Amino acid sequence: MLAAFAGALLNWYQSQQRSLPWRSSSDPYQIWVSEVMLQQTRVETVLPYYARWLERFPTVDSLAAASQQEALAMWEGLGYYSRARNLHRAAQKVVKEFGGRIPSTVAELRMLPGIGAYTAAAIASIAFGVDVAVLDGNVKRVLARLFNYSGDVKSARGEKELSMLAQRLLPPGQAGDYNQALMELGATICTPRTPACPRCPVREWCQAQQLGLQHARPVTRKRAPAPRRVFAVGVIRKRGRVLLTQRADDGLLGGLWAFPSVSLIEAETGASSGAPSNAALDLQRGLRQSLGVCISVQAPLQTLSHAYTHFRVTAYVFDCDWLAGQPQGQLRVKWLPVSWLVRYPMGKIDRSIARHLARTHAAYAPHPGL
DNA sequence: CATACGTGGGA
DNA sequence: TTCCCAAGTAT
Incomplete structure (x- = not known):
């Protein structure tokens, strides 16, 4: 059952995935840069920034050797500028404390500024093949629909329960592709407003879709009006x-x-x-x-x-x-x-x-x- | 646990 | 126009 689900998802991903620059790379630094840029930011927005950044800072050493001002200048317009400051600081930490090698374990990755639970799991699984599940906005939405999860997905409890589910579903040995497949599904099929359920490769496992509740999941609370x-x-x-x-x-x-x-x-x-x-x-x-x-x-x-x-x-x-x-x-x-x-x-x-x-x-x- | 942190695009 | 969102992290 689990294997069939993962198989259907992986199979869909192999044939339907978008061609993105960071997917044709196995360089942990390039994966890292892409993951940080993609935090709360759309793929189309990231694309030109990603290309320019790697042109200017092709390696972790080149980034560490640059000034924070140069890093911020390359980041201008992308938003959430603590990402650029943290990426720059983290590069210097990699050079000084990890011998210039980007760490491969979740625990070590978490020691770097700007790398939280999601990004650590993403780098570990995609760049190093570690069997760890990612839990980002896409995965939360997909899982909430698959399991018709009625709790608040952004609460501490929701995070924990969905994280357990995600880890249980993970097919050992294929974490990188599987994680990306789940996120790709959320980004292109299982979208927030109008999910394309008829085109979904895993609809036969989706409880919300079978109950007609796909628009009612995930459950989140709304935020305060902007002053x-x-x-x-x-x-x-x-x-x-x-x-x-x-x-x-x-x-x-x-x-x-x-x-x-x-x-x-x-x-x-x-x-x-x-x-x-x-x-x-x-x-x-x-x-x-x-x-x-x-x-x-x-x-x-x-x-x-x-x-x-x-x-x-x-x-x-x-x-x-x-x-x-x-x-x-x-x-x-x-x-x-x-x-x-x-x-x-x-x-x-x-x-x-x-x-x-x-x-x-x-x-x-x-x-x-x- | 709630809040701060950017920007651009779609409904 | 207004609102909501988009591969989160730090405090």
């Missing part, structure tokens, strides 16, 4: 250069560069009129306090909106002149010509501002008299 945040952002000019700050390593967009900004008191719902003019004054006062720079606000440049996972941002961007003071405080800062900004990794909003400045570069050229 709204408002920021004032300053493009501060001084002799043809603009001021950039580096964000703290922890927290949002950690390690990336950004234009100086202050958080504004959230406006009442719907009553946003007048906010930009107040924002200019708040920006002036806020940057004097936090950075120690005195600025004059010249003109509003643009207003940007962006949706993060847990909140929504509106940013009022202002053109500012530096008046006095030296940047000081917690954050690292640099005065940079606009044309240099491209080399500094940024989040989406700040990159958008940087591109805007590049388009209007003439306005930011050094003053002839200086």
Whole structure:
């Protein structure tokens, strides 16, 4: 029974799997990079990043030898930047503590930053053939439907019970292909919204499908609505250069560069009129306090909106002149010509501002008299 | 156990 | 427009 299920799944995977670059590789480093990039990220999004990353960092040694800034620059736009910082740190740990060889056991892999339960099992099984089952979002969904599991798959109990099931179903000696087959099924057939049950190679084993409950599985609880945040952002000019700050390593967009900004008191719902003019004054006062720079606000440049996972941002961007003071405080800062900004990794909003400045570069050229 | 952490695409 | 999601991890 179990063997028949695994056989049907494996057989389907051999003929129907997508051709993906990391599947044609047996290099543990390449498998590792793919698994980290694929965390919470779609295959189509990862593809170009994966190619560029391996071109720039072809081996774990080359990554370890690079700077964190280079790693972040290659990661820009992919999101969840702690993945890049952790991958970089982990590469250095592999070189220093594992002799440059990527460890092959789940326990050792878990010692590396950025490698949790899923990624350790994925690398161990796919790259080293260890008989360990993976449990990611795809596998949870597939198993919840196969067994008509009615518990919350994201609770601790759900994780544990599905993990037991996954390990029990694993065919010894074929963990790598089997794990990928289960995930591939979840990604292409057993999808969240509209599963293609008629095309499913294992539908005869699926309890939810036979009960017409495939849309009701898996059970998850819904999350809280995203709050709204408002920021004032300053493009501060001084002799043809603009001021950039580096964000703290922890927290949002950690390690990336950004234009100086202050958080504004959230406006009442719907009553946003007048906010930009107040924002200019708040920006002036806020940057004097936090950075120690005195600025004059010249003109509003643009207003940007962006949706993060847990909140929504509106940013009022202002053109500012530096008046006095030296940047000081917690954050690292640099005065940079606009044309240099491209080399500094940024989040989406700040990159958008940087591109805007590049388009209007003439306005930011050094003053002839200086 | 709950929350923070990005971005782009589909319904 | 708004909401939800997509090969998770760290705290």
